[in-house]
Amino acid sequence: MANAVLAFKDYNVIKGIWGSPWVGLKYFNMFFENPIFWTLVRNTMLLSFYQLLAGFPIPILLALMLNEIRNGRFKRFIQLVTFAPYFISTVVMVSMIMLFLAPRLGFVNIALQYFGFEPINFLGEPNMFRSIYVWSDIWQTAGYAAVIYLAALAGIDPTLYEAAKVDGASRFQKIWHVDLPGILPTITIILILNVGNIMSIGFEKIYLLQNSLNLPKSEVIATYVYSMGLLNANYSFATAVGLINSVINLILLVAVNSFAKRISNNSIW
Numbered sequence: 001m002a003n004a005v006l007a008f009k010d011y012n013v014i015k016g017i018w019g020s021p022w023v024g025l026k027y028f029n030m031f032f033e034n035p036i037f038w039t040l041v042r043n044t045m046l047l048s049f050y051q052l053l054a055g056f057p058i059p060i061l062l063a064l065m066l067n068e069i070r071n072g073r074f075k076r077f078i079q080l081v082t083f084a085p086y087f088i089s090t091v092v093m094v095s096m097i098m099l100f101l102a103p104r105l106g107f108v109n110i111a112l113q114y115f116g117f118e119p120i121n122f123l124g125e126p127n128m129f130r131s132i133y134v135w136s137d138i139w140q141t142a143g144y145a146a147v148i149y150l151a152a153l154a155g156i157d158p159t160l161y162e163a164a165k166v167d168g169a170s171r172f173q174k175i176w177h178v179d180l181p182g183i184l185p186t187i188t189i190i191l192i193l194n195v196g197n198i199m200s201i202g203f204e205k206i207y208l209l210q211n212s213l214n215l216p217k218s219e220v221i222a223t224y225v226y227s228m229g230l231l232n233a234n235y236s237f238a239t240a241v242g243l244i245n246s247v248i249n250l251i252l253l254v255a256v257n258s259f260a261k262r263i264s265n266n267s268i269w
Contacts, residue, residue, distance in 0.1 A: 007240035020236075027240035036224070044220040047206075048198045050130050055138045056194060060187060062142055063149035064175055082143030094208040097136055098123065124213040133209060133218075137202075148190065149183055156182035188266035196253030199245045221245060 007027060009020040031037060062082060069075040088096075100106050101122040109119040122128050160178045169177065203222040210218045221241060229238025253268075261267035 004239060004243055006236055007243045009236055011236045023236070027237045028244065030237065031241050031244065036219075039216075040219060040221050040224050043217060044199060044201055044222075047130050047133065047220060048201050051134045051137060051201070052194055052198070054134050055142070056191065058138055058142050059145035060149055060183075063146040063153060063183075064179055066146065066150060067153045067179065068171065068175070079143065082146065084143070085140045086144035088140060090202075090204045091208065093136065093140060094205060097132065097209065101132070121213075123209065123211060126214045126217040129209070129214040129217045133205065137205070145190075149186060152183040152186040153179060184264070185266045188260050188264055189268060192253065192256050192260055192268055195256045196249050198252055199248045 003017055006017050006020075008022060008024060009017065010023045010026070011017065012020045015021075066075060066078060069078065085093075101108055103109055103119050103121045103124075106122075108122070113119060120128075122132060156178065160182070161174060164174045164178055199221065201220055201222060203226065206218060206220055207223050207226065210223060225238045225241045228234065229241065257267045257269065
């Protein structure tokens with residue numbers, strides 16, 4: 001953490017971090033005054049919020065549905081199918097996406113042509129980038145995220161289900177009045193942590209899916225820092241932008257945690 005002082009220095013490899021001269025807010029101003037600054041912030045925020053809004057409820061729904069399956073063998077099979085994609089590496093995942101969405105040989109375009117539609121260059125369409133990124137990420141991580149909620153559901157007192165059954169509650173009413181309140185503290189904690197990482201959208205997958213055609217929508221702060229700060233060996237600039245990201249995430253984390261504590265008494269601290 002102390003080496004974050006690099007953001008305020010003109011880094012020199014020979015002199016080291018602490019021996020390099022101070023430049024104050026030079027690299028922060030350089031980033032804020034960059035014409036692409038607002039485009040980077042907008043792309044990062046839109047992609048992050050899209051991922052949060054689309055990806056956060058799905059593991060909860062998946063866990064609730066799995067919890068209602070009474071056939072043990074079928075339940076284990078569904079868990080395996082939804083959990084397995086999590087172990088696919090990012091590089092392999094991106095390779096699969098590229099093969100699936102290839103303009104000529106991808107099975108998605110083959111299916112479109114079968115139904116009389118023209119093939120689409122999905123990864124070449126800037127407006128499709130966010131949906132491709134988010135929904136492929138949901139497919140890969142939803143099963144893993146659902147495990148946390150399944151563990152929370154397993155900890156609910158069985159007498160609550162018995163009381164609901166005696167009261168004549170339907171299956172949906174049990175979910176609404178027993179399951180959801182039982183896992184609400186877990187939902188709140190995970191939501192707070194996710195909001196606290198809004199600005200830290202994953203670098204690897206975006207960088208691998210990125211090309212010159214979708215760059216207007218796919219260029220985010222992380223990829224810009226890599227190309228401008230690290231490839232050009234401008235480590236002070238890269239550190240300054242990373243520090244900005246961390247401060248924004250910290251503010252969001254504290255704000256959402258305070259809000260959650262005020263309305264539900266569930267919070268990280």
